[in-house]
Structures are given as C-alpha cells and as structure tokens.
Amino acid sequence: MNNPTIRNWLGFSTLALMLASLFMVFDYVPPDAEMGIAQLIFYFHVPLAWVAFASFGLVAIAGIFYLWLGDQLWDDLGYAAAETGMVFCTLMIVAGSIWAKPIWGTWWTWDSRLTMTFILWLMYGGYLMLRASADDTPQVARFGAVIGIVAAMDVPIVIVSVRLWRTIHPAVLVTKQGTHGLEDPRMVWTLLVSLTAFTLLWAWLLMLRFTQLRTRSRMAWLAGRIALATAAASDPK
Amino acid sequence: MSGFAAVLRKDLRLELRSGESTLALLALSMLVLVVLVFALGAARVRSVDAAAGALWVAMVFAGMLGANRALLAERDNGAIRGLLLSPLDPSTLYAAKLCAAFIFMAVAEVGAVVLMVLFFNLDFDASMARLAPILVLGAIGFSALATLLSAITGRTRGGDMLLPILAVPIFVPALIAGVKASAAALSGAPFESMGDWLKIMIAFDVLFVTAGYLLFEHVVGGD
Amino acid sequence: MSAPVVEIRNLEKTYGLAFVLREVQLRMLAGAGAFIIGGNGAGKSTLLRILAGLEAPSGGHALVFGQDTRRLVARYRRRIGLMAHQSFLYPNLTARENLEFYAELYSLADPRDCAHQWLGRVGLAEVADTRVRAFSRGMEQRLSAARAMLAEPELLLLDEPFASLDHDGAEIVAALIRGAIERGACVLATTHGIPEIDGVEVAVFEISRGRLMQHVHKEEVRRGGRIRSLLGR
Numbered sequence: 001m002n003n004p005t006i007r008n009w010l011g012f013s014t015l016a017l018m019l020a021s022l023f024m025v026f027d028y029v030p031p032d033a034e035m036g037i038a039q040l041i042f043y044f045h046v047p048l049a050w051v052a053f054a055s056f057g058l059v060a061i062a063g064i065f066y067l068w069l070g071d072q073l074w075d076d077l078g079y080a081a082a083e084t085g086m087v088f089c090t091l092m093i094v095a096g097s098i099w100a101k102p103i104w105g106t107w108w109t110w111d112s113r114l115t116m117t118f119i120l121w122l123m124y125g126g127y128l129m130l131r132a133s134a135d136d137t138p139q140v141a142r143f144g145a146v147i148g149i150v151a152a153m154d155v156p157i158v159i160v161s162v163r164l165w166r167t168i169h170p171a172v173l174v175t176k177q178g179t180h181g182l183e184d185p186r187m188v189w190t191l192l193v194s195l196t197a198f199t200l201l202w203a204w205l206l207m208l209r210f211t212q213l214r215t216r217s218r219m220a221w222l223a224g225r226i227a228l229a230t231a232a233a234s235d236p237k
Numbered sequence: 238m239s240g241f242a243a244v245l246r247k248d249l250r251l252e253l254r255s256g257e258s259t260l261a262l263l264a265l266s267m268l269v270l271v272v273l274v275f276a277l278g279a280a281r282v283r284s285v286d287a288a289a290g291a292l293w294v295a296m297v298f299a300g301m302l303g304a305n306r307a308l309l310a311e312r313d314n315g316a317i318r319g320l321l322l323s324p325l326d327p328s329t330l331y332a333a334k335l336c337a338a339f340i341f342m343a344v345a346e347v348g349a350v351v352l353m354v355l356f357f358n359l360d361f362d363a364s365m366a367r368l369a370p371i372l373v374l375g376a377i378g379f380s381a382l383a384t385l386l387s388a389i390t391g392r393t394r395g396g397d398m399l400l401p402i403l404a405v406p407i408f409v410p411a412l413i414a415g416v417k418a419s420a421a422a423l424s425g426a427p428f429e430s431m432g433d434w435l436k437i438m439i440a441f442d443v444l445f446v447t448a449g450y451l452l453f454e455h456v457v458g459g460d
Numbered sequence: 461m462s463a464p465v466v467e468i469r470n471l472e473k474t475y476g477l478a479f480v481l482r483e484v485q486l487r488m489l490a491g492a493g494a495f496i497i498g499g500n501g502a503g504k505s506t507l508l509r510i511l512a513g514l515e516a517p518s519g520g521h522a523l524v525f526g527q528d529t530r531r532l533v534a535r536y537r538r539r540i541g542l543m544a545h546q547s548f549l550y551p552n553l554t555a556r557e558n559l560e561f562y563a564e565l566y567s568l569a570d571p572r573d574c575a576h577q578w579l580g581r582v583g584l585a586e587v588a589d590t591r592v593r594a595f596s597r598g599m600e601q602r603l604s605a606a607r608a609m610l611a612e613p614e615l616l617l618l619d620e621p622f623a624s625l626d627h628d629g630a631e632i633v634a635a636l637i638r639g640a641i642e643r644g645a646c647v648l649a650t651t652h653g654i655p656e657i658d659g660v661e662v663a664v665f666e667i668s669r670g671r672l673m674q675h676v677h678k679e680e681v682r683r684g685g686r687i688r689s690l691l692g693r
Contacts, residue, residue, distance in 0.1 A: 067455050122406035129402060134393040138516075142455045143389045147403060150385070150448055154407045157444070161410035161437050165417070224474040224518070228482050231669055243564035251552050310550065319548030319607070322512055323565040324534035458514065 007211070010204040017197035021190070029190040041099040043190055047198035048092040049113075052120060053155070055085025055202065059127070060152030063145030072221075075141040076213035078148055079131060084206045086124040088198075092117050112159075112166040119158055123151040136220075240325040244333035249340070251310055258306040262299045262345040267352050269295040274356050288357035289419035293412060295349045296342070296375065301400055303341040304383030307334050308391055317457065327454035331384065335449065338380040346372050359423065367422035371431075374438040375415040378445055382408060385449040388456045411441040463526055465490050465615050465646040466511065472519035473506055480506050482670040484520070490614065493637070493647045493660055497675070498667040504650035505545065507667070508617045511648070512542045524615060538566060541613035543621055547604040551593035555584055555603050558592060559610060566611040578606040582632055597624040605633050609640065616640050618649035 025043045062078030065071075096114045097107050108114070127147050134140040252258055273291040311317035320330055350368065354361055386403050390396035405412075414434040421431045428435070464487045471484035480503040488494060496504050509515040510522050513532040522529045527536050549558050556575050563571035579588045582602040592600060601624050609616065621637070622630050640647055641660045664675040 067452075119406050119409055122402075126399070126403040126406065130389070130393060130399060133395045133399065140393070143393070146385070146389065146452050146456050149452065150382075150445075151407055153444060153448060154410070157410040157437065157441055161413045164433055164437070165413050220476060223477045224479065227477055228472065228474065228479050231479065231482065235669070235671070239567055240565055243561055247550070247553070247557075247561050250557070251550065254552055310552075313551055314549050315544065315546030316548050316550055318514055318542075318544065318546065319562070320565070321514060322537060322540065322542055322548075323562070324538040324567065325565055326534065 007204070007207055010200060010207060014197065014200040014204045017193065017200055021194045021197040024190040024193055029184070029186045041095055043194045044198075045092065045095050045099065046191065047195045048088055048095060049117070050195060051198050051202040052085055052089040052092050052117070054199075055081045055088065055206070056120060056124070056148075056152055056155070058206075059085065059148040063148040066141060066145045067149075070138075072138075072141070072217045073214065075144065076217055077210055078144060080206055080210040080213055082124060082127050082131075082144075082148070083209055084202060086121075086128060087205070088202060089117065089121045089124055093121055110166070112163045115162050115166070116159055119162070120155070123154075127151070240323070241329050241333045244320070244325070244330060245336050248307065248310065248333070248337040252306075252337075252341070258303065258341060259344055262303055262341060263348045265302060266295040266299045266345050266349040269298050270349065270352050270356055283358055285359075285423045286416075286420045288353050288359060289416050289423060291357070292349055292353045292419060293375070293416050295353075296346055296372070297379065297405070297408070297412065299345040299349070300338075300342050300376070300379040300383055301404060303345065304338050304380065304387045305391070305397070305400065306341065307338040307384060308387050312391070321458045327457055328450050330457070331449050331453035334384045335380055335446070338384050339376055342376045342380055343373070346376060364423050364425060367428065368419060371415060371418045371422060371435070371438070374435070374442055375411060378411045378438060378442045379404075379408060381442065381445040381449050385445075385453060385456065388453065411438055414438045414441075462489060464488060464523075465492075465525060466648065467523040467526075468511075468521070469523075470520035471507075471510070471517050471522055473503070473510065473515075474518045479670050481510075481517075481667070481672075484672045486665075486672060488646050488648065490646050491641060491644045493641045493662040494649070494665060495662055496648070496650045496665045496667060496672070497652065498650070502667040503670060504667055505619050507672075508542065508544070508619050508648065508650065511615075512540055512617055513537065514542075538611065539614040541608040541611060541616045543604050543608035543616075543618045545619055545623075547592075547600050548607060549592045549600060549603060552591055554589045554591050555579060555595070556588040558603065559606060562607050563610055568611060574610055578610050581636070582606045583628070598626055598629050601625055602629055602632060605636060609636060612643070612645075614645050616645050616647045616649075618647070620650055620652070622651060 021043070025040050029040075029043070058081040059078045062074045062081060066074035066078060093114070096117060100109050100114070101107055127144060130147060131140065131144055134143070270291055273287075273294060277287055277291075308317075311320065321327070350365070350372070353359070354365075383400070383404055387400055390399040390403065393399060414437040418431040418434040418438070421434075466486060466488040468484050468486040471481055473479065473481040484507065486494075496507070498504050506515065510517050511524055511529060513524075513529045516530045524532065525536050525539065527533075532540075550561075553561070556579060559575035559578055560571045563574045568574050576585075576588075579585050582605060584599060584603060584606070587595070587599065592603065595603065601621075605618075605621060608618070616637075618637070621633050625633060637647055637649070638660050647662075666673050666675055
C-alpha cells in the first residue's frame, strides 16, 4: 500500500491520461449538436460523479471493516476516502454550476442530479465536521464509521426520492442528459478515457492521503510504546 | 424484555415529572409555525403545500430537540454507564430510547397539527385521518435516526450544532416524501395517489430502525 | 484451586503518548478482598472500569469469570457490580424508584421488596421517597453502594467507596463489604488510606507509575499464607 513505486506509477499514468483526456475533449470529440460547447463538461461531470459516489461507498465499506476488525488501518482508509471524495464532490458541484449557467441561465438548479450531488456533499461535510470536532480516539473512529455506513445506506433512497420529486415538477427544469444519445463513437471513447483518467487521479490522491494518515497512526502508536519503555527502563529494581 | 419496559417507563416517568421537554417541544413547534406564517406572507397562507411544508419544518426542529432530550437524562451522574454495565443489551436500550423519542415527537406533532390548521385556515376534517399515518411514519423514521445520531453528537464538541448537520441530509428522502404526502392528504387526495411516497417512508423507517438497532452498541459506551 | 474470578495479565492502558497502566498482573479468587491505594489519576479508576468492561485495555488481557472484559455478554455482566465516582443515579427519581429500576434491569424477582430491603440496609429508609437531587453527597454515596450491591454480584468493584461518608456511613459501607466477602464475593476497591475492616482479611496494593505493586504491612506478614491463597498465588 505504501509502496512509493506504485504511487509514482499511479501519478504518472494519471498525468498521462489526464492530458489525453483534455486533448480528446477539446480537440477530438465533436460537441453536441444541441447544446454546443458547454456540453463538453459532461465528460468531466460524469467521471466526477462516479468518483464522488465511489469514494463515499469506500467510506462506508471501510467503516464496516473497522467496526468488525478494529484495525486502525480501516479508519485511516475511510477518513482518507472521505477527504478525497469531498474534493471531487465539490468539483462536481462547481462543474454542475458552470454548466448550468449557459444552458439554463442560472447558477443553480434543483434538477435531480445536482440535488443529489448537493446532498452527498452535505453528508461528506457532516462526516468531516464530526471528525474535525473531536479528538482522534477509537471511539470517534467508530462514530465516523457508523455515520459513513448510515449515510451510504441512505443514498439509494435519496436518489429515488429526489428523482420522484423532480418528475412531478417537469415545468421547473429539464433534467440533464444521461449517457443515452452518444451516437458518435468518438464520444464514447472520450468518455471512457476521461473516466479512467479521473479514477486514476482519485486513486492516486487517495493513496497519498491514506499513506499520510497511516504514518500518523503508526507514529502515535510508537510514541506510546516509547513512553512505556522509558518508564520501564527507569523503574527502581 | 423487562429491561425494555423498565427503561421506557423510567423515561416516561422522568418526562412527566419534569415536563420541561414536552413543553419546550410544543413551544418550539408553535414558534416555528409563527415564523413561517409571517415569512411566507398572507397570500401563501391558504396554500396546502405551504401548510404541509411548515408542519414538517416544525416537526423536524422539534424532533431534533426531542431526540437530544431522550439521551440527555443518561448523562446525569453517568447513568449511561450504569445501563451499559447491566445485563441490558445496547440494542434493547436503543429500542426503548427510540420509543421514548417517538412518543415525545408524536405529542409535539399533535400540537403542531392543531396549530397548523388554525394558522393556515384549514379544517379539522377527514383529511386529519389521512394525515395521521403519514406523520406516524415520519416520526418513526426521524426518531430512529436522531436517537442513533444524538448518541454520537452528545459526546463530541459542538455536538448540538452537529446533530442537524448530520441528520437533515440523511432525512431528506423521508422529508420530501412526507411533505408531498401530507400536502396530498390535506387537499383530499386518496391514499392510492400517495403510494410512492408512502413506500419511500416505509423503506426509510425499516432501514433506519434496523440500522440503529444493529449499530447502537458501537456508538454508545466506550471511553 | 477453583477458577479465578479476576485474572489480569500484562495489562496496559495508554492514552496517546501517556500511559496509565502497565505490566499489571493480578489474580483473585472468590471470597478475596483487595484494596488499591494510590494518588489521584494513578489509574485506580481506570483499572476498575476495565474490569467492569466499560473500557478496553490497550494491551494485555483482563479476564473476569474467565471471559475477556471487552466482550462480556449479559450473563456475566449480571454478576458484576460497580460503584464508581459517579453514582449512576437519576436525580429526578426517588431513592426507591432508582433501586427498583436497577432491580428490574437485573431481572431480580421482587424489585419492590429488594429496593425496600436495601434502603433499610444503607440507612435511607426514611428518605426512600425523596428525590435523589435533594440528597447530600454522603446519602447519594450510600444509595450508590446499594445500587451496586443489590443484585448480589460475585465481583464487586468499588471506586473510593468511603469518600464523602461520615463515620456512620463508612461503617455501613464497611459492613456491606464485609458481608459481601463473607458470602463469597470477590471485592476489589480503591481508596486513599489503608482501610480498616474488622473481621476480614484484605490484601493491599498500590499503583505506582502505572504498575500494580503489592503492599506488605505488619498484618499481612502475619496472615500471609491465607492472603496468598486467596489471591491465587
């Protein structure tokens, strides 16, 4: 996990694929006939969405393992996934807003996907605020695990309810286009490359942060052992 | 099971004795409704949607206060440790706290409904009967969620602020469904039309009561 | 030799960079009484909480009735009583209601009768229907002792049971401890001064720099053999 070789490899391949993706989006793929240049953000928005949700899932899975096995490693992984995911989720909201302005003329819309993203963002925020406002004890790590699990369980219900909510009010706004209607194979390729690029970026950032947290945990544990050893060494005999 | 009954009875007795929680909940619900009436303006006040929305806002606020109270009693003199030490299962404790929180919230809901009918110029008629099950479902879901979360937020710095931040996003689906179903009920629609919303609320309730029951032991106790 | 009620091996408790307990070894059989002395923050309360299953050790093992204290099921929790610095009592309930509640929690046969008896034993019969919030610290302490002992636990853990008690109160609690040891319970208590409990033999330990050391004082030497066997050594 901490292998610097893997990290570097990830880093470089991320860079390569990101550059490829940028080229493809801006130079290779034809813009959508209806929506014009602004539609291109779709190739960033979809991967961002995938990563934001996947990261959240990882927080929950790490939480389950932490509650089950008790190893600090799982908590570090969950926390790293939450921080990383928050970054991508924020980017996704910003991207969604930038896209909304030329298409619909407003900075924000309550369409089902943006709303879902916003709620996900709030959940991430809640988790991070909880961790920030308390010390790093095993009990707090358990709190984080429970919150992660509970929120992740909620996500499917939120998706269903928000979608239902929006379809009742079609007059408000038109929902964003899905992945249907990708007629041009160049569009498909661009999307795939973009997906891979963002996934690698996520993995790379996650690994960086995870390594940091692991090191911090290990140092804390070592400090405890040193304190014990020092005391033992100076015991009167 | 004697433990469940003992804890629930104890909580209800404590509440009847001091009464401050229930009064505070009722007062809060009323004040929230008052604020909303003024904020929305006279024209809106006749709208069923606004009434339903205001009712749920009041309920969510009251529910958060109520859930906090259910676990607050255990912080005096470290009573929670006495409970954890006893043969009582943490899951059973959760069930008892959930019931207590639900009862508090239900009482507050009744008050809020009465006030809503008065403030929003509605009628005490058959729509009340249609409204009742929706509010019950909402109260169950919110109590289940808030009881679990307040065990967490009660023990972290800034805990009181943290409860709404954690609870509201998670509660969104039940909130959407509840408001929509309530508005439908108040405007006289039959149950069939609210089928989807009710299904969402039931799914939410089942999910969170189960989650709370299973996860409560990890959240309570410890250092 | 019967199975030990308490068995602690190489127990460690650390909080971040600071340690509270280290290299703790202890073995106690049924009917053994032990007192732990030590200054504030020495770790006495922590040790009791670990044995009660309220805290987890950072290293080593703490076993009660042969079970790991981190995973005590209801069956074993029933046999442990803890009297801590906090009373675990509800200020807005009366003394009687508090004891009845705990009696129900421990599934005792006749909670009303049990509460009534214990109120008498700790000298609180007259104030049975007064709310605990009106009690003095000494009265609350006595009620807390009743709460800890009403299920007749086989392992009794008492954290400074004599604190805030006047002479009469201290006698009551001492009598209760003596009674518990006589009926075969294992009692582990912490205290500031060396205790005087007539009629029973108790071992005395001290926690110094995180380690549990056995004190030897004059009485000990004379009764050495019996104490050793009670402590399972």
